[in-house]
Amino acid sequence: MPAGVAGRPNLNPGMTRLVRADRLAAELGVSGELHVKDDSGNPTHSFKDRVVAIAVEAARAFGFTTLSCSSTGNLAGAVGAAAARAGLRSCVFIPHDLEQGKVVMAAVYGGDLVAIEGTYDDVNRFCSELIGDPAGEGWGFVNVNLRPYYAEGSKTLAYEICEQLGWRLPDQLVVPIASGSQLTKIDKGLRELIALGLVEEKPYRIFGAQAAGCSPVSQAFKAGHDIIRPVRPDTIAKSLAIGNPADGPYVLDIARRTGGAVEDVTDDEVVDAIRLLARTEGIFAETAGGVTVGVTRKLLKDGLLDPEATTVVLNTGDGLKTLDAVASGSRPTAVIRPDLAAFRAAGLA
Ligand SMILES: Cc1ncc(COP(=O)(O)O)c(C=O)c1O
CATH class of the missing domain: 3.40.50.1100 (Rossmann fold)
Structure with missing residues (x-):
């Protein structure tokens, strides 16, 4: 950070809420602590x-x-x-x-x-x-x-997560990947807190999440490759649609070093996961958040995430920016005249 910037006007981002997601945990079969770090609360509604x-x-x-x-x-x-x-x-x-x-x-x-x-x-x-x-x-x-x-700005996510957990490291984090910068800097932030003695050192695992229609890092991880082969994106998760991710090789290193993984989900699974998070926790995520929740569900099913551990899932953006993803299934339950008879007839009482 360049010196001498105190007092300059900025948008005051950060210190977004860490939501204990017990109802989502129950749906996913998680018995440990599940948290959503909800960065949709930033000034322009993303991390x-x-x-x-x-x-x-x-x-x-x-x-x-x-x-x-x-x-x-x-x-x-x-x-x-x-x-x-x-x-x-x-x-x-x-x-x-x-x-x-x-x-x-x-x-x-x-x-x-x-x-x-x-x-x-x-x-x-x-x-x-x-x-x-x-x-x-x-x-x-x-x-x-x-x-x-x-890139260094993403470290504040790691700092806040630990602080909001009571100066504890989580056991597992699920992070969306576009260029991969954010994931690498969350790892750096966690290591800095350990080096400073602000959290007790213990192993943590970092998992990366992509959409199947743009999954060059996930494909390389699953194939055991060190090199990322660029792809042409085709997914509704447009915020993550980087076919040639600059930090992809570093993401592979971190996932492997920490015992994590990189996984991807289809667009249908993304939409399903947006609805799941909204329905269980009242958090409306953009498609990138659907990717992380969808991948979390998949990793739990495959036994790669520990359901008994303390897990933090990132929602990095606001669902209001990607309304089309869920618009078709999000309509009024009924359209009625403003009288009680019509309401009763709709069968919602
Ligand atoms: C909402 C959202 N989440 C996650 C990411 C991924 O960021 P990175 O490029 O640091 O991997 C982006 C990137 O544009 C984004 O817009």
Whole structure:
């Protein structure tokens, strides 16, 4: 973190709720403690506000005048909002086919939003080219040329989880993967707390979660490979749709070193899991949260997660941004005239 930033306006992300999820635990056959770290409560409704808070300070320290990023949706909104609050210009880049909720969130803060005809990986490649071009001079791309700062922001998830558990390490964490940065920094944050003596050292296992339609890390893990073969994403979990994940090899290392795993679930399982979390705990997750809950269920079924351990599952984004995923099955139970007879006739009394 660059020095001398105290008192500067920021969006104050973090310290989101850790929800003890007993009803979800009962449904999943978990007898130990199950918690959901719900990062949908951040200022722009995803964990990306954490990483941007650090990157924006680095951008100021380096004298960048435009804040930018390549984004699968959530980051674009977080950058737009942080730039607005910091009084910086922003220009963010997204794939052209994102959910309306993500597009509106990225545009509403008044910066420039550019939709690229291609996948996230095309967007990211384009941004790398722009950094090397005079047109990109003075631009700080939070997840490209400011990536080392941006990435450190995810460590706060690890710090908060331990603090909210009463300065304890969880036994197991289930974390969604797009580029893999967040997962690697959660591991780093946990190791830092151990090194500082703030938590008692004990083994913990980190599990990664992907959607089957974009599962390059999961495929490599299951095949026992060290190298990630890029894929072309095809999934409703668009926020996780990175076909060539920059931190993928590090995720494989961490999953293997800690005794975890990387697993994936189909789009139908994602939708099912969004509904399960909403129905049992009153938490409306975006598709990325459906991926982690769905993978948690699968790992428990396969005996890879210990049902008696203390487990933390991450929900990194808000269901209001991916309404289409569940819209078709989320309609009024009945449409009636405003009188009691009609209500009785509907059979809901
Ligand atoms: C809601 C949500 N969860 C998780 C991730 C994964 O982040 P990472 O690229 O650090 O793996 C993203 C990335 O865009 C996201 O938007």
